[in-house]
Amino acid sequence: MTISPPAVREAARAVVLGDHDRVLLLRYDENGGFWATPGGSLEVGEDYTEALLRELGEELGLDEGVVELGPQLADRSKDHLVGGHVVRQLEKYFLIRIAAALVDPARATQPDTIREYRWWPLAELLTTPDAVYPEGLADLVAAVVEGRVPERPIVLP
Template identity: 70%
Template sequence: MTSSTPPLREAARAVVVDDDDDRVLLLRYDENGGFWATPGGSLEDGEDHSTATLRELSEELGIDEKAVELGAQLAERSKDHLVGGREVRQVEKYFLTRVSAADVDPARASQPDNIREHRWWTLAELRATAQTVYPRGLADLLTSVLTHGAPMRPVVLAG
């Protein structure tokens, strides 16, 4: 029996932290039993990860690109999963993104996809929740970033 590697799907994701309270913004989805995740999505033809991150923030949350302080790449994650009924190997790069909570306006979102809710989480709430949050290890990553700054090299997160 031979197994083949699913096609590669490159994605860019934002770890959105508000300017004032160091809260992180997560989006809730209903599929797969429901989960919370960072904003982001796949790269379009000719796009780099930074450009895709800014585009996704505009499309999903109505954030004006000029209001975004896009920081360093914090992490990377690779995971096989279904997209549109087809298995892919998604490789995600996570970028630190600072915005004011007032700059988030889902009413301006052009492609809200299946987002059911957006919510700002404190580190304490993130650590205490029993709900599924992706990427796994986000609370530890964010704690380290807020305490020590961005890592010298992107952290590899578990699937």
């Protein structure tokens, strides 16, 4: 019996830093509850930049004109369930710095299953017992806040 590899799903995600270097995370209830960065899968014909700008409008109510995409910070490959099927999600994480006041969840067009939006101070992100994805996000944010933006994307677990 041959087991086929999981389908590949490409996704663009944002490490959103706002006022006082707080990072914006979204809370979901699935799998016992967790916090994650904004973003989502690419649609047919989209590149990572186009997908991320669309997702930021859908999830955060951001207009494309106010978002300036920064460098790609990280890559991640993770197998997980999507719609009851295992997929191999290939994610690219990009830095976005934006004033917190520009984020307006009331204008989000597709908030899906987002339960909460929260701006996290770095100290809390580093010490929270809550599940935060991707793993290694707190250390990556700490490096960026300290001015150590990776020259090449790092690989997150």
